[in-house]
Amino acid sequence: MHDIGFANHDHATCVTTALATVETACAAQKLQLTPTRRRVLEILLEEHRAMGAYDILAILAAEGLGSQPPVVYRALDFLVSNGFAHKIEKLNAYLACTHPGENHSPVFLICRACETVAEASMPMTDLRRAADGAGFLIENTVIEVEGLCPACREAA
Amino acid sequence: MHDIGFANHDHATCVTTALATVETACAAQKLQLTPTRRRVLEILLEEHRAMGAYDILAILAAEGLGSQPPVVYRALDFLVSNGFAHKIEKLNAYLACTHPGENHSPVFLICRACETVAEASMPMTDLRRAADGAGFLIENTVIEVEGLCPACREAA
């Protein structure tokens, strides 16, 4: 069982281990994984899908953890800027990172049918060559692919 | 002189030829390049930068071409879905296509210092391999790179 791509996986385990990894990383880097931040990450891990900020906020609000937009945007900022979650620009949505802690340039595979988003990775060779050709210094990449996941491909 | 990347180019010519190319393409495909659509494309070409929908709308409004959001979003939809312009997801902004008509999977190089956006391209080999590995069918790609353009690199 693994948690990469569209394959099945042991979800309870994947949530627990991801949280543990993030806790360790925060301790090591002296980052404060405060209750709200932790809960937002947990929600993203549990739901295991790309969620809008306001979807998350609704859950927080129901739990009494804050009801105003800045609450969730601050938590998301923290998670995203430390690599514990990602923003899917194409969807204006947020997703827990599948490989927290690892240094990576993620590729997101977005299924237009079931709206599942999988995090994959790829070598940067093609991209780096293109950037070098233009004399451009890469600092950050957004690579998102829309299409059909294996399950929806078969269904179609 | 060419219009690719961050190099200098003959801007007047680049606007004219791009417009002409789009006009030809529309004629060939029986697409209606109506005054508003044409003007929006022209604005994007003239400004030669990624513009927000409301920036464009302000110009249209000043010219009496419509003052409500749907006006510009409809025109942008037309241009984007026919490949005459692109949306830069990371910026929520729109950019005239540098290679209208050509079949391409663009890569956008976004300079965080001067906010210039260049359209480049790259082979899809790495990406296709990553998608194939996950059994994913690619329909559309968003590849956006943030960093520093050659000029801002030197300045820094």
Place this chain on the structure above:
DNA sequence: AGACGATATGTTATAATATATCAACCCGCA
């Protein structure tokens, strides 16, 4: 202990981006 700085939270308000909906119009064509 007291003062401070850095970080995080609470709260109100508003900005920025985008779409739904429905009526009217235009134009080619059966």
Place this chain on the structure above:
DNA sequence: TGCGGGTTGATATATTATAACATATCGTCT
């Protein structure tokens, strides 16, 4: 002439995100 597709006009509203400022918490320096 009337129908149908595509386009436009206009109003309203949805969705996403940030500014600004007050308050609180916590470690640390003196």
